[in-house]
Amino acid sequence: MSQTNSHTADDVRFVSKTDYLKTLTTLRSEGFEMCADLTAVDYLTHPGRTISPEVATQISLERFELVVNLLSLSQRRRVRLRVQLLESDPSIDSAFDLYPGTEAMEREVYDMFGIAFTGHPDLTRILMPEDWVGFPLRKDYSQGSIPVQFKGAAS
């Protein structure tokens, strides 16, 4: 399912979780040699998001969305994949075998969103300490703050 975002003129494609690796394999053979970026968005508080009406009828929108930016050096072209991931099962196949450069990026997404990548060689936290509880970039993870104390004020 593809959609050219008329607003931003990017080549955006919606891929189902089961077709994810198959699509990556096809795109790689079509000349997308590099995975430039891999990240995720937690659409907990904004479930609508921007999607053209015809695409919206064909896929069900889920809480997590994996966003993969592929780059073709030979054709000077980019394509962006958006994969919907269930809140109850935030997991997807790892792209490591196809694009080894996704290793750190997948670890970061795991660290920040708790999305598990099956087949990833070393799925540990990368930026947060090993024993950290919670996934900071999820929308239900509060930003946290230090209470401000005022001199002489009743606490």
Place this chain on the structure above:
Amino acid sequence: MTTTENLNKSNAAEIISAGTSEGGQELQLRADMSHKAVLRESGAVLRMSESQVASLADTQSEDQTMIINMGPQHPSTHGVLRLMLELKGETVLRCKPVIGYLHTGMEKTGESLTFMQGGTNVTRMDYASPLNNELVFSMATEKLLGIDQDIPERAVWIRMMLSELNRISSHLLFMATNGMDIGAVSMMLYGFREREEVLRFFQKVTGLRMNHNFIRPGGVAADLPAGWRDEVLGLLDALPQRLAEYEILMTGQPIWRERLQGVGVITRDEAIALSATGPILRSTGLAWDLRRDMPYLRYSEVEFDVIVGSYGDAFDRYSIRLNEIRESMRIVRQILDRMPQGDYRIQDKKVTPPPRGRIDESMEALIHHFKIFTEGFKVPEGEAYVAIESPRGEIGCYIASDGSATPYRMHVRAPSFVNIQTMPLMMHGGLIADAVAVISSVDPVLGEVDR
């Protein structure tokens, strides 16, 4: 019971859960790892044939190895990069970067800052090239606003000039730190001295040496100050002679060449597979530069060469950066000739606050000014990815907007974060002294790695 004891008791559980152990992120002992995992950490990230795996298997049966930590407080790890190295004698067998010591959740912070304030956040990521960070963030915001084609010409050319001068200052910093890492200590002084000249110009223009928040959605914050042209010309006239000194001090020196040539070699396929960009990718002979291959701003209208290496080693990466300074100077000279007159920011009332003078006369202007700086401006729903060529490679910004004044999600594709993945591969089989040269030649900025 004293208060301290009370505190200790209640905090005990918290302290245990909020401890900072790195555990599984660290380099594991060979005995605890699968064969495949050991191969991966030796740098064999690419898919290998059976025979290649068999040939590497011989190097696995060692027992006289030692795991040591390099960093996070090591002076040549460019900040707080921690490398765990498995050594056999002085040879590096495996290497694993452990990062996150500078993580401050900047992407999370970005979600609570308006698009107007966002620049102050992203500019602190890659603190050696802040203007490029601001540029990519502004371009992504403008793409969502649909005003990316309407930015006034003068703003575009100012952005280009600052971006190139920033490339010069960033590469000069590389010259300094690279020199220091390899042992050419005087080079550190020279590199910082020249970089300071560029920063002094930035200070005249933006008010700050670093973390400028000068390039903003809609244009730039202010027009160039009087006399800017002479300042830039002064820089451009002074630099070539200094660069020639660098050539004498480093490029031609047998010691310098011995230390860098053939060290940290990476092939083109490996660099592409590991998503490496910038000087690392170009050192393998692939001329990939977003300024030329996917032009943004007005790079299609200026002449410059993309510098490539041929061996993919640390010396190539050094020479590429040195010559990119020259190419950037060439671009800046063309910009000086072509700098147009006109507005320095878009006259779209939605994005740009009214001029200072109008605030005293017009109530509407005052309200408008107040609204823009307190609430910010709303950006239409959508998502966009924009990538530009920073001194370290492709820096990208992915913004998802829900139609409010703050980004719903702001992600920065940091070139250093991706590029440090090449270190285990480049260090494998080299000496520990060369590990320093490899770190230096990747030129990571840890603020951007950890964000």
